[in-house]
Amino acid sequence: MRKIFNFSAGPAALPEPVLTKAAKQMLDWQGSGQSVMEMSHRGEHYMSIHADAQQRLRRLMNIPDSHKVLFLQGGATQQFAMLPMNLASTGQSVDYVNTGQWSKKAIAAARDFGPVNVAATSESDNFTNIPPVESWSLDPDAAYAHICVNETIGGVEYFFTPETNNVPLVADISSTFLSRQVDVSRYGLIYGGAQKNIGPAGLAIVIIREDLLDRVRPGTTSMLSYKAHADADSMLNTPPTFAIYMAGLVFEWLEGQGGVQAIEALNKEKAALLYQAIDNSSFYSNPVDPDCRSRMNIPFTLADDSLDKAFLAGAESNHLIQLKGHRSVGGMRASIYNAMPLAGVQALIDYMLDFEKTKA
Numbered sequence: 001m002r003k004i005f006n007f008s009a010g011p012a013a014l015p016e017p018v019l020t021k022a023a024k025q026m027l028d029w030q031g032s033g034q035s036v037m038e039m040s041h042r043g044e045h046y047m048s049i050h051a052d053a054q055q056r057l058r059r060l061m062n063i064p065d066s067h068k069v070l071f072l073q074g075g076a077t078q079q080f081a082m083l084p085m086n087l088a089s090t091g092q093s094v095d096y097v098n099t100g101q102w103s104k105k106a107i108a109a110a111r112d113f114g115p116v117n118v119a120a121t122s123e124s125d126n127f128t129n130i131p132p133v134e135s136w137s138l139d140p141d142a143a144y145a146h147i148c149v150n151e152t153i154g155g156v157e158y159f160f161t162p163e164t165n166n167v168p169l170v171a172d173i174s175s176t177f178l179s180r181q182v183d184v185s186r187y188g189l190i191y192g193g194a195q196k197n198i199g200p201a202g203l204a205i206v207i208i209r210e211d212l213l214d215r216v217r218p219g220t221t222s223m224l225s226y227k228a229h230a231d232a233d234s235m236l237n238t239p240p241t242f243a244i245y246m247a248g249l250v251f252e253w254l255e256g257q258g259g260v261q262a263i264e265a266l267n268k269e270k271a272a273l274l275y276q277a278i279d280n281s282s283f284y285s286n287p288v289d290p291d292c293r294s295r296m297n298i299p300f301t302l303a304d305d306s307l308d309k310a311f312l313a314g315a316e317s318n319h320l321i322q323l324k325g326h327r328s329v330g331g332m333r334a335s336i337y338n339a340m341p342l343a344g345v346q347a348l349i350d351y352m353l354d355f356e357k358t359k360a
């Protein structure tokens, strides 16, 4: 057993049994005599790993036959550009809701390709809420409407799926992937980087409704075309084989935990405990509206920020690491993804109470 609890926002902690299994298989995967890293991506061993990971994800998320799963590279950030290139025709406007730093980056990237309508923004409230849906100015002719379901930096999460009628809903779920149930059929496209809740960095996953594949702008190079990747079953070129293998192990682990429904219940419990500890104290605070507080990334500040350094140093000596907040928000951030056990959250709360007693 490892001694530390790792609260990194990403690349984030992976389930210990997954790392143990990968270590066991490192030199010789299932009697093949090879590490997964050394296998031809067109050979039968890797092909079975690839197909298995995809099937497990389809099962875990209940992905309907109408949607394709793509394993890509370039992170979620490359998706920021691929979305308009693949879904919007030249000059066609796209809708974005701006709820934080990741929404902003997605908007900035989309602007390189055409007009962007920011249908709603919470920037003037310092990104502490989601603007009420009734106030959104959605364009019925937009190519798609984009939301960031969980703002990893600000700690703001959607717990509802907005209705966008005939405009396909597109969602960045990088930091909430597989943490709770999602009705995939409501979305035109869902995407995310793996390094928050699924596996190592280097893999991005896109789940796209098949009829949207044909929208790709003429002349788009194949590596940036969803259609080309879908036609090649994500093997247009060498895929990130080891990252996909690791994701497959995480999916297997999650199935063993009882699937998404079971982990969602645990995630609710973990987040509720931590928010309760913050709200019950006059020393710690979280600025986000209670109805959209993230279950995955929980930023909090100390009443006196000159104590930040002491808080972090004390946390480290208690084996609680990577709690420093994002430079744009300051303070602390506890990322408590699927791999963070309840005991880790409890250890953090115990430490916070202790620190408050001695320093406040």
Ligand SMILES: *Cc1c(COP(=O)(O)O)cnc(C)c1O
Binding pocket: 010, 074, 075, 076, 077, 078, 102, 148, 150, 151, 152, 172, 173, 174, 175, 193, 194, 196
């Ligand atoms: C981490 C993150 C990204 C960026 O992911 P990269 O893989 O670094 O490109 C985008 N959106 C959200 C919500 C994230 O948490």
